Amino acid sequence: MVVESIPKAAGFIYGIIAFAALAWLWYSGRFTRRRALPFLAASVFFGFLVFAPVFPYQFQLLVLRDAAALGSPLPMAIVGLLAFIALTLVFGRIVCGQVCPAGAVQELMYLVPVKKRGRAESRVPTAVRAGVFVVFLAAGLGLSVNLLALLGLPAFFNLTVATVSFIVFLGIVLLSAVVYRPFCRYVCPYGALLAPAASKALYRIRRTEACVNCGKCERACPTGAADPSAGAGECYLCGRCTEACPIDGALVYRRANAKNRLPLEE
Structure with missing residues (x-):
């Protein structure tokens, strides 16, 4: 074609x-x-x-x-x-x-x-x-x-x-x-x-202090990248984790040094 x-x-x-x-x-x-x-x-x-x-x-x-x-x-x-x-x-x-x-x-x-x-x-x-x-x-x-x-x-x-x-x-x-x-x-x-x-990206999906560690993002992630022990190298930004998160603002796409924001891989 x-x-x-x-x-x-x-x-x-x-x-x-x-x-x-x-x-x-x-x-x-x-x-x-x-x-x-x-x-x-x-x-x-x-x-x-x-x-x-x-x-x-x-x-x-x-x-x-x-x-x-x-x-x-x-x-x-x-x-x-x-x-x-x-x-x-x-x-x-x-x-x-x-x-x-x-x-x-x-x-x-x-x-x-x-x-x-x-x-x-x-x-x-x-x-x-x-x-x-x-x-x-x-x-x-x-x-x-x-x-x-x-x-x-x-x-x-x-x-x-x-x-x-x-x-x-x-x-x-x-x-x-x-x-x-x-x-x-x-x-x-x-x-x-x-x-x-x-894995070293300036902007990536990160947990914030609003995260309650419910684990829903980890269960939704098809590559395991949402696990706290994993890096962001296999995150394809598919959006499943942010869609599954029940807390508004607990997962955000931001820089590491943004105020009140923690890395996804704690």
Whole structure:
């Protein structure tokens, strides 16, 4: 379905606009899961229309040094990907949460009303993420192997249905109805870079002194990031914790040094 006549820059322009709008919604306290739905739908649409801004695949092409497939000079691509890492250091994983088509399609699939995998087992060990990232780099830099193509990321959004790779990624998407964002959390190489950035984000969801430790946010969080012992690296800013919180003002998206506000990870 990807329309080759439309420049991929259109997808990145959308990504910048969507990021800015979502950051404003969070900053102003107006973000809700319902308001996120149009962004999720638009991101998936741009994924199928121009296959952009699919950040993990753009990062894959950068590792392969494939400027032709990127559609831009390598230095420009590097600047763009570094810019979104910098934005994640400020605002958290908005890119992963609602802007990246690969993440958005999984987020929408998780809304399917089926039994979910136990949240008590939802955390992904750092060693697993690091190991997958090392394999990704070794395959790309050392062997010039496009692992994300083998996993079917481009085949899925190009709707090349008569391929094994399409079926592989379709399986990942279907799995995301039960397991929250399996591609983002276990495989995505760009997400592996954004997670440590998000863990140090200037703005993120934090508990305030109004928190009564009822635990509802922790039970609602599909990644375990709301647990006091966890960091914010795997917080996708989905809004489930703030939606579940029964106390107005107990969970807020603010800076760490804001008055009367405590870190989420106590």
